[in-house]
Amino acid sequence: MLDAAAKTDFPIPTGVFAQTVTEVQHYTDSLFRFRMTRPDTFRFRSGEFVMIGLPNAEKPVFRAYSVASPNWDEELEFYSIKVPGGPLTEHLQKIKEGDTVLMRKKPTGTLVNDALLPGKRLWMFSTGTGFAPFASLIRDPETYEKFEEVIVTHTCREVAELAYSQELVASLKDDPLCGEFAGGLHLYATVTREDFPFKGRITDLMASGKVFDDLGVPPIHPETDRGMICGSMAMLKDTKATLEGFGLVEGSNSKPDTFVVERAFVD
Template sequence: MTSPAELEACAPAGTFVETVTSVTHYTDRLFHFHMTRPSGFRFRSGEFVMIGLMVGDKPVFRAYSIASPSWAEDLEFFSIKVPDGPLTSHLQQIKPGDAVLMRKKPTGTLVNDALVKGRRLYMFSTGTGIAPFASVIRDPETYEKFDELILTHSCREVAELKYGQDLVASVKEDEMLNELFDTSRLRLYNSVTRDPFPFQGRITDLIESGKLFTDLDVPPLDPACDRAMICGSAEMLKDTKSLLEQAGLTEGANNRPAEFVIERAFAG
């Protein structure tokens, strides 16, 4: 892979060149990495940014949610591995010390600003769609705005749940975070679609049947007190949005806060 010094010489305008500091491979389909944070780079927890590499003599970029909270000293990302993917086929090979490109402007809708205050925040995620919520659940503002946080993470196989399970465990065990907010208000609900597991099925089926709410011992969705963020495949976004609207929740945006928001950058 390219070193930071080598990449600096050919990096396109409007990009940062940052250094990979750690890489963790969870399965043959999923990995996680940290890299340095540019001086002066600011973002809101839940936003995404364009990450890239030089492939041959051309830069290749894709949108990646920033998994680290806005106050973190480094930047964290959670990625799928696509064997023939224009970027991920190369990105999955990075090692500490390698260089990565990052465009300078973060953006996105999975932010606290896009939701009106409520009692309970659901974060519905599938696969690597959990990444923005890794940021949101470590932001003090989230705990100021909502009394209860419910992170749902649905995957095909049990092994694919590990990143989210480790993440939530680390939040609950972090002394600094526990001084800032009550991490017992954060709950994790996992389900899988292919392996044997206590909770099985697509998250949309679990919402529609009411099993999700029974399992969590909470009332059904109520626009008066429930808020939601959604990140996953295009089909999952469409189906979950429909269920939330059936329950009376309205989609919001940065300039029009409401009861739920969707991250559309990864849908297609």
């Protein structure tokens, strides 16, 4: 792991790492991922997020990004949307290998195993790039030590937007650390605007019971099931209400309970 010797036109702000991009992959015209070097001193819990920026201004714009790589990875991975005219993503989407990315030094977040009470089955509910923190958690052996079964739901508008989650979950069977647990991991991918074997919003599929029938598991119950939610504001609100309807209670880092919500990525 190397701290990048960043060469920029602007001074690096205090409390910020300057790291080097090692890989970039574009999935659609609106989604991409990138990897960069990891500082030797940087520690985080799988599922946490950091503030990311670019050295392209005297006062760089920083935005919250979940670390998509697990806490044992020697590099850091991020999954991002491309926003035309966005103060950060307008430029971030153009990065290439060898470029410099800024990262504030303090990670945080609620989508961590420590914020949940012990349970049998962990549900991870995501839409769009909300899959990123779960990309970290499903590659962390600790997740499978705490839960017998892990179900990740990923809902997007179009099938092409599922590529990252589908490829990542498929690759886990050959993962040296988590491959032995791959049998307990299930990806339930749905789309809302195209024909697909599983179609619709995850809250509707829970209300109808279809998701439980498709997976062959009983409906969510507070004695056995735990939840994590990451997505748009509307999705957070609706999924939170659905889980509360099943009897689950929202928790936090300071008060663990049966489900947690990440609100860092919505206004």
